[in-house]
Amino acid sequence: MELVVYLEKIMKNKILLSVAIFFLIFCFIILFKSLNNSNVYVPKSISEKPLINFSSQDLFSTVKISSDQIFIGSEFYILNIWASWCLPCRDEHAYLMEFSKNSSIKLIGLNYKDNPDNAKKFINKFGNPYLFNMVDLNGTISIKLGAYGIPETFLINKERKILKKIVGPLNKKLVKEINLIIK
Amino acid sequence: MLASQIGYYSLILGLLVSFLITPICIKNFYDNKIIDIKIFSFSFLQFFLVFLSFFALIISFVISDFSNETVFNNSHSLKPLFYKIAGTWGNHEGSLLLWLLVLTLFIFLFIIKSNDQPKKYRILTILFQQIIIVGFFLFILSTSNPFVFLFPIPKEGLGLNPILQDPALAIHPPILYLGYVGSSIIFSASLAGVVQNYISKKWAKHIKIWILISWIFLTLGIMLGSIWAYYELGWGGFWFWDPVENVSLMPWLCLTALLHSILVLEKKSSLASWTVILSIATFTFSMCGTFLVRSGILNSVHTFANDPSRGIFILIFLSILILISLVVFFLFYEEKKIVISKTYFLSKETSILINNWFVMYFLSVVLIGTVYPIFLEVISNEKISVGPPFYNKLMMPFLIFFLIFMSIGPKLHWIKTGFKKIKIKFFLLFIFSSFISYSIIKNIGFKNLIYSFLISAAFYLFFITLKDFFSKGFSNLSQKISHFGFSLLIVSILLNSLFSSEVTTNLKIGEKISFKKGIITFESIENKKYKNYQSIVGYFRIEDNKKRLIILKPELRIYNQPYTITSEADIKTTLYADKFLVMNLVKGNEYFNIRYQVKPFMIWIWLSTLIIVLGGTCSLFRKNYEK
Numbered sequence: 001m002e003l004v005v006y007l008e009k010i011m012k013n014k015i016l017l018s019v020a021i022f023f024l025i026f027c028f029i030i031l032f033k034s035l036n037n038s039n040v041y042v043p044k045s046i047s048e049k050p051l052i053n054f055s056s057q058d059l060f061s062t063v064k065i066s067s068d069q070i071f072i073g074s075e076f077y078i079l080n081i082w083a084s085w086c087l088p089c090r091d092e093h094a095y096l097m098e099f100s101k102n103s104s105i106k107l108i109g110l111n112y113k114d115n116p117d118n119a120k121k122f123i124n125k126f127g128n129p130y131l132f133n134m135v136d137l138n139g140t141i142s143i144k145l146g147a148y149g150i151p152e153t154f155l156i157n158k159e160r161k162i163l164k165k166i167v168g169p170l171n172k173k174l175v176k177e178i179n180l181i182i183k
Numbered sequence: 184m185l186a187s188q189i190g191y192y193s194l195i196l197g198l199l200v201s202f203l204i205t206p207i208c209i210k211n212f213y214d215n216k217i218i219d220i221k222i223f224s225f226s227f228l229q230f231f232l233v234f235l236s237f238f239a240l241i242i243s244f245v246i247s248d249f250s251n252e253t254v255f256n257n258s259h260s261l262k263p264l265f266y267k268i269a270g271t272w273g274n275h276e277g278s279l280l281l282w283l284l285v286l287t288l289f290i291f292l293f294i295i296k297s298n299d300q301p302k303k304y305r306i307l308t309i310l311f312q313q314i315i316i317v318g319f320f321l322f323i324l325s326t327s328n329p330f331v332f333l334f335p336i337p338k339e340g341l342g343l344n345p346i347l348q349d350p351a352l353a354i355h356p357p358i359l360y361l362g363y364v365g366s367s368i369i370f371s372a373s374l375a376g377v378v379q380n381y382i383s384k385k386w387a388k389h390i391k392i393w394i395l396i397s398w399i400f401l402t403l404g405i406m407l408g409s410i411w412a413y414y415e416l417g418w419g420g421f422w423f424w425d426p427v428e429n430v431s432l433m434p435w436l437c438l439t440a441l442l443h444s445i446l447v448l449e450k451k452s453s454l455a456s457w458t459v460i461l462s463i464a465t466f467t468f469s470m471c472g473t474f475l476v477r478s479g480i481l482n483s484v485h486t487f488a489n490d491p492s493r494g495i496f497i498l499i500f501l502s503i504l505i506l507i508s509l510v511v512f513f514l515f516y517e518e519k520k521i522v523i524s525k526t527y528f529l530s531k532e533t534s535i536l537i538n539n540w541f542v543m544y545f546l547s548v549v550l551i552g553t554v555y556p557i558f559l560e561v562i563s564n565e566k567i568s569v570g571p572p573f574y575n576k577l578m579m580p581f582l583i584f585f586l587i588f589m590s591i592g593p594k595l596h597w598i599k600t601g602f603k604k605i606k607i608k609f610f611l612l613f614i615f616s617s618f619i620s621y622s623i624i625k626n627i628g629f630k631n632l633i634y635s636f637l638i639s640a641a642f643y644l645f646f647i648t649l650k651d652f653f654s655k656g657f658s659n660l661s662q663k664i665s666h667f668g669f670s671l672l673i674v675s676i677l678l679n680s681l682f683s684s685e686v687t688t689n690l691k692i693g694e695k696i697s698f699k700k701g702i703i704t705f706e707s708i709e710n711k712k713y714k715n716y717q718s719i720v721g722y723f724r725i726e727d728n729k730k731r732l733i734i735l736k737p738e739l740r741i742y743n744q745p746y747t748i749t750s751e752a753d754i755k756t757t758l759y760a761d762k763f764l765v766m767n768l769v770k771g772n773e774y775f776n777i778r779y780q781v782k783p784f785m786i787w788i789w790l791s792t793l794i795i796v797l798g799g800t801c802s803l804f805r806k807n808y809e810k
Contacts, residue, residue, distance in 0.1 A: 016513065017509065017510075017513045020509050020513075021506070021509065024502060024505055024506065024509070028498065028502050030557070030558050030561045030562070031474075031480070031498055031557070032495070032498060033561045034480055034557050034558075034560060034561045035478055035480060035494040035495060035498065
């Protein structure tokens with residue numbers, strides 16, 4: 001008897017209840033999905049933003065060079081922020097060496113808050129992919145460039161516009177993407 | 184070591200008690216006897232076991248037992264004793280144990296305090312509450328056990344995050360939880376009431392105490408969190424519309440609406456279904472808050488750990504609870520056929536209902552602002568963040584009407600008031616407050632229509648509530664105090680945001696900077712060494728245009744365990760304004776970054792919140808409420 005009463009009630013409130021439950025399921029799915037998303041927040045890379053001007057010492061020659069002298073005479077440039085104390089930098093070094101074989105790209109290193117001796121040792125040990133290696137002793141240039149941390153890599157075209165900005169070490173997928181842009 | 188073992192096993196035993204108490208309850212529900220005394224003893228036993236477990240965790244923290252993983256992650260042997268104890272609930276595992284402790288305490292109190300209620304209703308409330316309790320037990324034991332054993336035993340702990348080492352924050356979580364958990368009693372009781380068809384005047388009278396208690400603690404808890412953000416985070420504000428702040432505001436808004444609608448239910452037996460919906464919503468929002476904070480979906484200062492398995496557990500648990508409440512509500516709820524003569528526009532219940540709808544509007548703004556970015560990201564993979572302008576724009580215009588209704592509403596009678604009752608005094612006061620608002624706006628040369636209306640409305644409420652203290656005696660003291668506190672809060676917030684000024688600059692020792700309102704001189708710095716940190720104190724002399732001098736000493740603390748730099752703002756508080764100075768290191772440089780702010784009426788924001796709470800507390804101790 002009671003069951004019938006309840007059933008009648010369900011029928012009466014069928015639409016409301018099913019809407020509510022449907023909504024609940026919808027929320028559940030969305031929240032469940034977003035749980036698995038990473039919540040590291042990276043602002044959208046500012047596409048085609050012009051590169052700022054800067055000047056600094058070269059690591060090896062200790063000559064002061066400005067960015068006007070560096071970004072000249074090539075189709076593409078890769079600006080890589082690195083340090084000898086940074087472990088992910090070692091991982092991505094092989095990819096940079098790969099890029100240095102490509103004649104249409106010039107590689108520029110920005111040595112971030114590093115001991116120059118350690119930096120030189122690093123280059124001597126793993127090879128030098130960079131044409132120039134600028135010293136950023138107190139990290140101000142990196143901040144001006146809008147870097148989040150190291151390693152970080154900027155792909156720059158001949159008009160000195162930033163085409164792509166990569167936070168974190170390079171990997172196979174990212175190298176592929178860069179190669180696509182260059183072609 | 185021993186303490187951890189005791190804590191762990193008493194936690195398991197506590198869960199077992201749940202399984203013992205449930206069949207007793209069900210049996211007792213169907214027989215004709217009075218309520219079984221075993222229910223009392225078992226729920227006390229459960230509370231005692233959880234208390235034992237919590238106490239064991241405190242002991243582990245006090246003796247710095249690093250074989251316990253929670254202690255290892257969050258404590259350090261050099262920490263002051265007060266923060267060792269506060270560290271117990273300053274982390275995910277410990278704070279959940281605290282939740283559970285309050286949960287078991289409250290249900291025990293509910294059982295002994297509800298003697299005059301029907302038996303079946305009480306037993307059902309206990310059963311619904313046990314569902315929540317079992318959920319929390321399982322959650323703690325399966326995903327966040329505070330008693331995990333570490334081997335080899337580390338020599339030293341990792342230390343408590345220094346920004347959490349603050350007296351206001353040490354008591355912020357327990358107070359807030361009292362509020363959250365109190366709402367769980369309201370949830371269970373209203374579901375039980377629906378099943379038993381007991382949503383009535385009598386029910387309203389009895390549940391009102393619980394609503395008041397949770398409302399008081401929730402208000403205090405939010406205020407403490409806000410005080411902490413103001414003094415410790417050094418951002419120079421008290422509310423940032425941070426998602427985690429929002430999730431504590433949502434249950435508060437719901438509870439505030441509930442607090443008012445329960446009065447209508449108590450007096451006039453109307454709004455019953457609305458009250459039930461609010462009761463369910465309040466607890467749902469509390470649980471949503473726990474979910475959003477603990478799952479790591481939101482990025483915030485409160486994110487303890489990003490462990491998806493925890494998030495999934497709470498999400499499933501939350502959905503089950505909502506599903507249960509939906510089914511119960513739709514199946515059992517029966518609209519009572521009460522003869523209500525007529526609903527008049529000019530009556531207390533209408534104005535409470537209108538204010539309720541306004542609160543619901545504010546609630547949905549906060550809800551959308553908090554949840555929309557999460558939904559958008561999943562659906563369209565787009566990341567947005569919602570900031571203060573969104574909330575200000577959407578809330579301010581409606582706040583004006585809200586305040587006006589709030590000033591007039593309490594003046595009206597239940598059921599019906601004639602137009603004649605509205606006296607000329609109210610209009611005069613309104614004109615007076617508009618005049619004040621006009622002069623303020625004129626003085627600062629700030630042209631914004633909404634602002635000027637808002638200030639008038641806020642002052643209007645302020646004057647009306649102030650006037651009430653003198654006119655009607657003590658007939659409804661708690662309402663007067665709370666509404667007065669609220670008007671004071673709104674006025675202080677408005678004046679604070681309108682008259683705040685700020686200077687940010689880089690200074691080195693010996694330099695001075697002059698700005699619109701005076702001169703700041705950076706005199707010297709002093710290095711000090713403390714037990715668990717090293718401090719750099721800067722001495723600043725600030726001279727304003729009237730040649731008044733103050734010395735501010737902001738501090739930089741370099742903690743060694745874990746290595747963190749925090750900046751402690753120095754704040755000089757007076758009744759008129761707070762002077763707030765914070766300094767930061769500029770890397771590799773002799774300069775310090777200085778931010779100096781003058782924040783008018785800051786102390787009044789805290790005081791007025793306390794007044795609001797005081798009003799609620801008065802209501803708790805008053806036996807007979809208004810005719």
